[in-house]
Amino acid sequence: MRFGAVVLLIVSAALLQGCAAALLPVVAAGAIGKTQVDAAQARTRAAEQQLADLPQAQREAVVTVAPVEETPTPAAEPVVQTAQIPAQPVALADINHPYLPMARYALAQAERRQAGASVRSAVLVEKVSLIEPRAVDCGDKPSAIIIDMDEAPGVELSDGEAIGFGELLQYLRDNGIVIAWVSGRSTGELAEDLALLQGGDFPAMQADDIQLFAWPGLRKQERRWNFAATHCVLAIAGDRKSDFDELFDYLRDPDYAIRLDAWTDRGWFLLPYPAAVAAATHSPKATEVDNTP
Structure with a gap:
């Protein structure tokens, strides 16, 4: 079975382990074996079920993190040196x-x-x-x-x-x-x-x-x-x-x-x-x- 996206969930301590937050692994389709995929799906379904069983306030604590696309750093603009012309003193x-x-x-x-x-x-x-x-x-x-x-x-x-x-x-x-x-x-x-x-x-x-x-x-x-x-x-x-x-x-x-x-x-x-x-x-x-x- 092929998967077209990567699922990443961060759940709070109340959701998985009390005080410590747990980070679910990132699963890339086509890059791992079927057994690993099935295991990842099972963990995902279990997490979703636990999330559905939580009260509304705790469900809002779960954050879904999307992959961050890297933005290429623009080339620095050349610094233009402006010549400082000294003020001419006033003659007597x-x-x-x-x-x-x-x-x-x-x-x-x-x-x-x-x-x-x-x-x-x-x-x-x-x-x-x-x-x-x-x-x-x-x-x-x-x-x-x-x-x-x-x-x-x-x-x-x-x-x-x-x-x-x-x-x-x-x-x-x-x-x-x-x-x-x-x-x-x-x-x-x-x-x-x-x-x-x-x-x-x-x-x-x-x-x-x-x-x-x-x-x-x-x-x-x-x-x-x-x-x-x-x-x-x-x-x-x-x-x-x-x-x-x-x-x-x-x-x-x-x-x-x-x-x-x-x-x-x-x-x-x-x-x-x-x-x-x-x-x-x-x-x-x-x-x-x-x-x-």
């Missing part, structure tokens, strides 16, 4: 920004330090003398600049001069100059300004910058001194003179501190409020034409 010539003179000065001072020359810090020593003012020693400390984030009636932003604030500061970072931001306010009070500085495609403030914000019992001037103890502050940007040193808050007429004029535009830069600058700044890259096909 593409930047028109009020902070550009400060950046140029800091870069020039950093180059002098690399050449072995001694440069002057933009942070004055404690208990400074107005007759012979001295700056904190730079030594071999890493180069840095400080940007004050407390707004005061002072220098205003002119129209058409806020291009590339983030790129300008990144140019300083790429040349080994640390950016530090100082404020007498806490992070919570600065939330709106921080959002402006950290937003956009090319943020002015980035994760590796140092934040010298309000700390209980510590004046802003003390935070400048602490920072100058570990960094050579090449330049300070602020919108009033007391952003350079608190002594200007105690002078009856700051213009009479003639000896301190030597730091004006040579370490101290009166510049517009940075958050307002960031809000009005756009990137030079935004005006570039995309010729990608």
Whole structure:
């Protein structure tokens, strides 16, 4: 007698041996002898009878497994390597920004330090003398600049001069100059300004910058001194003179501190409020034409 199919039944422990599941042999017609075929048929009929005698719930536990046809594995698609074109840095010539003179000065001072020359810090020593003012020693400390984030009636932003604030500061970072931001306010009070500085495609403030914000019992001037103890502050940007040193808050007429004029535009830069600058700044890259096909 010929059989045209293969029968495979898996029965549960309740069906055949209590706890262990039994697997009925696979019988291939024409590949075995008649005696083996008869024995296989007898076992199949016995299993079917036991299955018919089981309650409905147990009969549903029996699983019929059909032969699995092997699907040929498709050939792997060739991997196409896409050339990564590095972003071209923005040149200083593409930047028109009020902070550009400060950046140029800091870069020039950093180059002098690399050449072995001694440069002057933009942070004055404690208990400074107005007759012979001295700056904190730079030594071999890493180069840095400080940007004050407390707004005061002072220098205003002119129209058409806020291009590339983030790129300008990144140019300083790429040349080994640390950016530090100082404020007498806490992070919570600065939330709106921080959002402006950290937003956009090319943020002015980035994760590796140092934040010298309000700390209980510590004046802003003390935070400048602490920072100058570990960094050579090449330049300070602020919108009033007391952003350079608190002594200007105690002078009856700051213009009479003639000896301190030597730091004006040579370490101290009166510049517009940075958050307002960031809000009005756009990137030079935004005006570039995309010729990608």
